[in-house]
Amino acid sequence: MKTLYLDCGMGAAGDMLTAALLELLPDKEEFLRELNGLEIPGVTVSGEKIAKCGIQGMQVTVKVNGTEESEDMHDHVHEHAHDHNCEHTHDHDHGHIHDTSHEQAHVHHHVHSHHHHSGMHEIGHIVQDLPLSEKVKADILAVFSLIAEAESHVHGVPVKEIHFHEVGTMDAIADITAVCLLMDKLAPEKVIVSPVHVGSGHVRCAHGILPVPAPATAYILRNVPIYGGSIRGELCTPTGAALLKHFATGFGEMPVMKTAAIGYGMGKKDFDTVNCVRALLGETEETGDTIVELQCNLDDITSEAIGFAQEQFFEAGALEVYTIPVQMKKSRPGVLLTVMCREEDKDIMLKLFFRNTTTLGVRENVSRRYKLSRTIRKVDTEFGEVRKKVASGYGVTREKYEYEDIARIAKEQEMNLEEVARRIDMQAGRKAED
Structure with a gap:
């Protein structure tokens, strides 16, 4: 079975995942040409070989209108009623904690002078205009939905009122699009992710100090094995967390596999430990x-x-x-x-x-x-959390809601089993469209 293992011992961010997966392709320059050929508004993506701690890997840089994204503009959201000077700073390249009030004032000036704030509706339009397959578009929007739902929960406002800063949005679209397109090209049947190192300490913003993992990241990584450590700073961003959550078929230790390709996706900061996501692509025996x-x-x-x-x-x-x-x-x-x-x-x-x-x-x-490899995913529905059994292998994937959960809802709502499953599927379809 074609299996991808992602080692997130130093967390994960969109650019690091892009770089790690890009290393698995035989023609990296061709992929970068294809990605830039999508003409994501104002975006250019480049990659270069660098070395950290004596290990060579790929580092990806995203520029919007010729400017490389700063930490303050990455994974950056707010809701309409939120004070512009108390935004949460997500560390794009790990380990940086500082007061951002002055820099964010500059960011907001830049955004309001040249851009507007994009919600899920606007992001949907941008993604739908990209010359990509419907599958890849659906993956991109699903990842953005995970981030928006997390921010909605953290801020206590509806998803439709969550808006991403336009400059940071284009950077995030580039990262998420790149990863989704790479996953489509690599086409692993199984994606296993290691326990995720989220970092430790706090992230400082103009309005106060927030714990690591950041609230949105922590929400996305519910039911995922995570851990802290001695490294101070934010090692896993909301974008990285959402990409892992969307594509992982399971979380755990590296399986027994015959490895065909290995990729190192380097972050921008330097630590005693090599700051990278490691991707291993190979074959595991059918279960x-x-x-x-x-x-x-x-x-x-x-x-x-x-x-x-x-x-x-x-x-x-x-x-x-x-x-x-x-x-x-x-x-x-x-x-x-x-x-x-x-x-x-x-x-x-x-x-x-x-x-x-x-x-x-x-x-x-x-x-x-x-047997097919089986995992349990938890789905948020109007009836509460419902478990879904996902079985994959031998070229097939099957999904089925846990009987006990569906039966409980059917009794509570005085519905039959088919009606409950149909309602949940309809809700999932509406989320994908939104």
């Missing part, structure tokens, strides 16, 4: 394991006893328990009781067979099981 199938024939046991035995098997960790009607000797009707379990659970299951059934013997078959 498979060995299971034990235990069986016995029964013709002298009550249905209640069989039902009780099934409950005991499941509680002990059985993967599957089922019965099949069979014709036994002397023309007696009976059942074939089958329990599937992991190898390490076999002895427990055998004890349960003899304790809870009338059998005198149990047969064993060892089988190789192939």
Whole structure:
């Protein structure tokens, strides 16, 4: 299975993810020409090879109207009623903490003199005008939606009132577009992300001091393994967090894989530890394991006893328990009781067979099981949080809402299961359109 592993031991930002994924392509200059050929308004993107801590990698620079983005303009949002001098500063290239009141006043002057503030509606128009596939456009808008929803939650205002500074918006569009386009070209079947190092300490803004991770970043990274450390500063930006959250099929340690390409995406700041996102692209074996199938024939046991035995098997960790009607000797009707379990659970299951059934013997078959890789995603809906099971592998992807969650909502709302799922899908569709 084609697998991408992202090592975020020094956090993640849009430019770092772009650079790391760009390194995985055989023709980097061709991609940069294609990206600049999209003609994102005022944007040019370049990349160069640099070395940090003795390791060579790629560093990407985004310029808007010929000017490289400053930290104050990156990942920068506000709502209509918010004082322009108390914006939250997100550190684009990590580790920088300072008072930004004077610089932000300059940024706001620049923005108001030459640009307007863009909300999700305006961003949607910019993205829809880009000569990209509908899939890539949908990915871009989904990432922006994660950021806007986080800022909406933090500021306590509707998403439609969240506006991104125009200059910072173009930089973010460039980063997000680049990553989404690179992911489309690389086309991994599985994306595993390491636990994310978010940094530590505080971020200073003109209106006060905020903890790291920044509130929006922390909101986006809910249910994601994160950690701090001795490095002071913001290592993961909202844009980086949203890109990881959108594309990751799972979070955890690096899987066993045959690596074909490795990319280092360098940040702008220097630390004792190399400041980069590392991307590894390779092949992992399709998910498979060995299971034990235990069986016995029964013709002298009550249905209640069989039902009780099934409950005991499941509680002990059985993967599957089922019965099949069979014709036994002397023309007696009976059942074939089958329990599937992991190898390490076999002895427990055998004890349960003899304790809870009338059998005198149990047969064993060892089988190789192939399965899709499964992850659980949490979806915010009008009914609250709903879990969605996502299964992928062998070239297919399947999604299904967790039955217990859908059943609970159906009971609470006096609806059937299909109506609940349809309402959730419709809501998701409206978010994508917005």
